[in-house]
Amino acid sequence: MLAAAVAAAGVLTPAAAAAPMSRQACPEPAPGQARCLTTYTPRAVRAFADGPAGWGAADLASAYRLLDQAGPDTVVGISIAFDAPNLEADLAVYRAQYGLPPCTTANGCFRKVNQQGAAAPLPPGSFGWAIESTLDVSMVSAACPSCRIVVVEGNSPGFADLAETEDTAVRLGAKVVSNSYGAREGGAPLAYASHYQHPGVTVVASSGDSGFTAASYPAVLASTVAVGGTSLARDPDSPRGWAESAWQYGGSGCSAYIAKPRWQRDTHCGKRTVADVAAVADGLAVYNTDVGGWLPVSGTSASAPFVAGLYGRSGRAGTAQPADVYADAARFTDVTTGNNDPNGAGKKCGGDYLCVAGPGYDAPTGVGVPDGLSGF
Known part of the structure; x- marks a missing residue:
């Protein structure tokens, strides 16, 4: 009844934000390129007021028990393809909406460069990748309002260009780098694996948006914290006040190439299993000028930069590595419901933990x- 009443009033709820009307932000990638992992709901098929639609920074702070206190000014790097011309202005609207301090070029918080690290010339713009960039910087801001952000824009989503953005972000001082794109693992992308391993840097990547399937690169790398996706809901009857389940499209997989890390001990995948941790990936509110303002977006492109921001806020960015997630597993909130087999409710993996959430480790989450910053 509440959802119906809200919808009738012209306001889109977070649950409605994930409706099937959503579409992929980016076109299908060409061979040798990564996919951007964002879906959005076009303004033409939405009916709500001009304010935020979906979960905002205040909701995430509540759901993940983020204390209202100043954090460090860790540099968080965003590896991305193409230019987002309105990125700084759009981020300003998001941060003002949720009472976050300004993050601008002028105050030294925000920096946008090309893949060589120069302020100009920037690569050509791309509508879909710009939405992804907007989501990235918004989620870092929600997780760590005090962090500085450096966005490194590649000339293309090609593996070589994205690898260079990674190196450049590190060279410019990033202690944690977020990668919210992915490609099916294989020989071509894995040739660039060394670019996602830097001493003194924590690397975070989205697990993918195709459910249980082949493992996604660069999330599958043993040097990378792979972040899966969840769906979030308010639950006033629980002590936490929130409920969370595996997002039906969140990526998971068993690598065909990467050896099993010694710190990962699940038994039904003989090699590297994706994912390591998770966060909300469904129905996030962001502001993007190209689509006319506020819009709801989904994708593990949200969960990876959010987790990257938490690493930045924890003060352990750079020293924290994937193995630490497993050593500190008790400090995370276990997700025990849902699956990432959109068409078969877990049949794709035979009801196994590789695509069905349950007590303890499971691949989707x-x-x-x-649970606060304790695990980071």
């Missing part, structure tokens, strides 16, 4: 979702 890893060891669980953030």
Whole structure:
């Protein structure tokens, strides 16, 4: 009844934000390129007021028990393809909406460069990748309002260009780098694996948006914290006040190439299993000028930069590595419901933990979702 009443009033709820009307932000990638992992709901098929639609920074702070206190000014790097011309202005609207301090070029918080690290010339713009960039910087801001952000824009989503953005972000001082794109693992992308391993840097990547399937690169790398996706809902009857389940499209998989890390001990995948941790990936509110303002977006492109921001806020960015997630598993909130087999409710993996959430480790949500900063 509440959802119906809200919809009748012209306001889109977070649950409605994930409706089937959503569409992929980016076109299908060409061979040798990564996919951007964002879906959005076009304004033409939405009917709500001009305010935020979906979960905002205040909701995430509540759901993940983020205390209202100043954090460090850790540099968080965003590896992305193409230019988002309105990125700084759009981020300003998001941060003002949720009472977050300004993050601008002028105050030294925000920096946008090309893949060589120069302020100009920037690569060509891309509508879909710009939405992804907007989501990235918004989620870092929600997780760590005090962090500085450096966005490194590649000339293309090609593996070589994205690898260079990674190196550049590190060279410019990033202690944690977020990668919210992915490609099916294989020889071509894995040739660039070394670019996602830097001493003194924590690397985070989205697990993918195709459900249980082949493992996604660069999330599958043993040097990378792979972040899966969840769906979030208010639950006033629980002590936490929130309920969370595996997002039906969140990526998971068993690598065909990467050896099993010694710190990962699940038994039904003989090699690297994706994911390690998870966070909300369904129905996030962001502001993007190209689509006319506020819009709801979904994708593990939200959960990876959010987790990257938490690493930045924890003060352990750079020293924290994937193995630490498993050593600190008890400090995360276990997700025990849902699956990421959109068409078969878990049949794709035979009801196994590789695509069905349950007590303890499971591939869609890893060891669980953030409980404050204790696990980071």
